[in-house]
Amino acid sequence: MVGDGLESGNWVAQNGSGELADAMGIEFTEYTVERTVARMPVAGNRQTVGYLHGGAYVVLGESLGSMAANLHAGPGRLAVGIDVNATHVRSATSGYVTGVCTPIHLGRTLTVHEIVVEDDEGRRCCTVRITNLIKDAPSE
Numbered sequence: 001m002v003g004d005g006l007e008s009g010n011w012v013a014q015n016g017s018g019e020l021a022d023a024m025g026i027e028f029t030e031y032t033v034e035r036t037v038a039r040m041p042v043a044g045n046r047q048t049v050g051y052l053h054g055g056a057y058v059v060l061g062e063s064l065g066s067m068a069a070n071l072h073a074g075p076g077r078l079a080v081g082i083d084v085n086a087t088h089v090r091s092a093t094s095g096y097v098t099g100v101c102t103p104i105h106l107g108r109t110l111t112v113h114e115i116v117v118e119d120d121e122g123r124r125c126c127t128v129r130i131t132n133l134i135k136d137a138p139s140e
Helices: 011-015 019-023 054-073
Strands: 027-031 036-041 077-088 096-106 110-118 124-136
Touching: 019 054, 027 054, 036 054, 054 077, 054 096, 054 110, 054 124, 096 124
Parallel strands: none
Antiparallel strands: 027 036, 036 096, 077 124, 096 110, 110 124
């Protein structure tokens, strides 16, 4: 359900998902102000003992929250992360994890999003919360 690009103000279609998200295999599957969803493979993002790296959960969450905040910000504005935290409750070892991002607060200058990351069995693995500052985009 990723939108139609420039006409919809779709940040992902206009700017891509970023080098790190691409390298980690993050795929956006839904992209609206009220709900943004992406999935990421566990393989290739594991720590040495075979669990999905805790930082990978944070990258997925921050990617989702920042993209959603930029969609909310609208044309000529830019959202930048100013705080991110994660609580890990389960370890994924295979398959994919899916993050679902929903807004907690959508303001004129600040957004707060919660991202729930689940494994293929629908078990919560991590909860990420990100706060973004919305400011004017730099002039080109």
